[in-house]
Amino acid sequence: MTDLSIKNVRKSYGSHAVIHGINVDVADGEFxxxxxxxxxGKSTLLRMIAGLETISSGEIRVSGRVVNDLSPKDRDMAMVFQNYALYPHMTVGENMGFSLTISNVRKAEIExxxxxAAEILxxxxxxxxxxxxxxxxxxxRVAxxxxxxxxxQVFLFDEPLSNLDAKLRVAMRTEIKQLHQRLHTTTIYVTHDQVEAMTLADKIVVMRDGVVEQVGAPLDVYDQPRNVFVAGFIGSPAMNFIEGDLVDGEQGTVFSSASGFTVPFGRRLAVECPRxxxxxxxxxxxxxxENxxxxxxVVVETTGSATQVNVRRGTDELVCEFRERVLARPGETLRISPRPEAIHLFDAQTGQRVIEREHSLAA
Known part of the structure; x- marks a missing residue:
């Protein structure tokens, strides 16, 4: 059983703070x-877990044991770096077995x-x-x-796919996922690519400026983003945002923007209006x-499986993605309607979620 617990961890370089009291728990076997x-700050946090960076304050525990003061070699973690870090004068087999060689493991066991490992990969x-x-x-794969x-006890990955081309990244994502399903080793993986995060993770930790913005299962973070930052960062293409007001209408709450984009919810939402x-x-x-x-x-992009249409209404520019074939050309008019049950509402000042989607905001 190998779980990892990060409790109020902070990191400062002199007077400059880069990690601001992070709390994250990773269960045994979780990715x-x-x-x-x-x-x-995500790579800095990973390096603190590995012992390559000192912790200014807080605790990191592995299976209940505080590892703050342990050297990297004593933490029983293995790290895969972005640049592979292979020894050019060694063969693949020698590279793979080198850490065991310097630990005086018997040659037969190393082989x-x-x-x-070679069979697995x-x-x-x-x-x-x-x-x-x-x-x-x-x-x-050698790394x-x-x-x-x-x-x-723990695998650590620091943006391992960033040097690969797009097609190879997709293939390697699958290999890493299959590797985890086979070994069930507790894994911490760092990336700036939210598609990688969504496809690989059991748990996503969304960070910004040294602070954790949200922690949750991939679909929970996607469906219920806590604030505007998370909503805009997770998802490709990114979420559209329109500034406006909630007002009370005859048939219920209505959203209305300055450019005339309106959304009637068909009932009264549990929020104070106008807002x-x-x-x-x-x-x-x-x-x-039609209505x-x-x-x-503005722009039409087709991928075969979907059609992405960039549209404009006043100062609002939106991206729409349709699975059906949409015959539209730049300059033409396209009438669009958002699905009410899929709408997110955030406070205009704080950026925090205003109302849970309750399965939907629809009537």
Whole structure:
């Protein structure tokens, strides 16, 4: 049983604070992803977990034991770096077994562990090659194999796929997911790519400026973002935001923006009106309807499986994604309607969620 607990962890460089009291618990066998924009502190937090950075205050516990003062080699964690960090003069097999060699593990056991890791990662035919003879994806698998042979309590991944091309990143995501399903090792994974976070994680930790904005299962964070930052960061294409007011109408609460974008909810919401809010709606939650709000088509992008249409109404620019084929050209008018049950409402001043979606805001 290997669980990891981060309690009120802070990190400062002199008077400059970069991590501001983070609390996160990762259960045994869980795959947790730290995600956020560049500079938000996620790699610093990972390095503190690994023991490569000192902690200014707080505690990190592994299976109940405080590891703050333990050296990296004594924490029983294995880290996979962004740049692979392979020794160019060693073969694949030697790279994978090196940490065991310097720990004076018996040669027979090293060979057994290396063969096992090579079988898991389909590296058997490559064991005698050198890193220069490998592709980027193969080098990353070797780096993962070097971690596997140590049989650690915790795997740590620091943006391991950022140097790979788009197609290879997708393939490697699948391999990492399958590896975790096979080994069930507690894993902390850092990325700035929210698609990676959504597809890999059991638990997402969304960070900004050294603070945790939200923690939860991927779909919970996607469906119930706590604030405007999380709502805009998680999801691709990103959520649309429209500033406006909630007002009381004859048929219930109505959202209305300065550009004339209106959404009637068909009932009274449990909020005080009038109230300035930010309405959030994901691109896939628009429909093209005859009685929708008229907008001007700006750009049309087709991917085959979907059509992405950028539209404008006054100062509001929106992205709509349709699964059906939408025949629209720039300059034409497209009438769109958001699905009321998929709407998010945030306070205009604080950016915090105004009302839970209760399965929906629909009547």
């Amino acid at each position: 947790a992803v730290l995600v956020g924009p560049s500079g938000c 057994q562990r290396v063969r096992r 389909a590296l058997g035919p490559l064991l005698e090659r050198y890193p220069r003879q490998l592709s980027g994806g193969q080098r990353q 993962m194999g070097r971690a596997i042979v140590r049989d650690p 300035p809010v930010i309405l959030g709606i994901r691109p896939e939650h628009f429909s093209a309807t 929708g709000t008229p907008t001007e088509v």
